[in-house]
Amino acid sequence: MANVEVSLKExxxxxxxxxxxxxxxxxxxxxxxTLGxxxxxDLAVAAAGNTDVIRAKARTMEMLGLQDEIEDLLITLGSQYHLIRLLKSRGSSGLFLYVVLDKANSNLAMARHQLKRIEEALEL
Structure with missing residues (x-):
């Protein structure tokens, strides 16, 4: 099991x-x-802004009557991917990992796979 600092470094x-x-x-x-x-x-500003994104999506799902959970959200920019993964592991309710990737130097599928693995090891 990894703590927050170890998980961010990983x-x-x-x-x-x-x-x-x-x-x-x-x-x-x-x-x-935060790291990086x-x-x-500014990761603190991004954290607050992406909280609004999650809340808006949750409200929309509720209005649509969708009985499902958000796994992750992806925002693509010209040169970056912004990946938001809501944590489901024990003790992590109400938390998400937010990762910014250089689009030219990343593999989105592998990033999602690694983020899931990191989530599973995170101990809060």
Whole structure:
């Protein structure tokens, strides 16, 4: 089992093209931990903004009467992928992992696979 710091480091090193990662509480919008980012990628701002994305999608699913759970959300930009994975493991209710990938240097399928594996090992 890995703690938050180890999981964030593993995300950055095991997912090719990772530019930044955050573990976020979507009830408050607060980042519980971040790694990477930079002056053009403020992960605290992104954490709060992506909380709104999750809330909007959950409301839409409710209005549509969909009885399902969000696995992950993908936002594609010209040069980046923004991957949001809602955590389902024990003790992680209300949390998501947010990863920004360099589109030219990443494999989206492998990133999703690695993120699922990292989620399963995360101990909160």
């Amino acid at each position: 995300t950055m090193t095991s997912i090719e093209g990772a530019l930044g990662v955050a573990l976020v509480d979507y009830t408050s919008g607060m980042a519980l931990g 980012g930079g002056k053009h990628l």
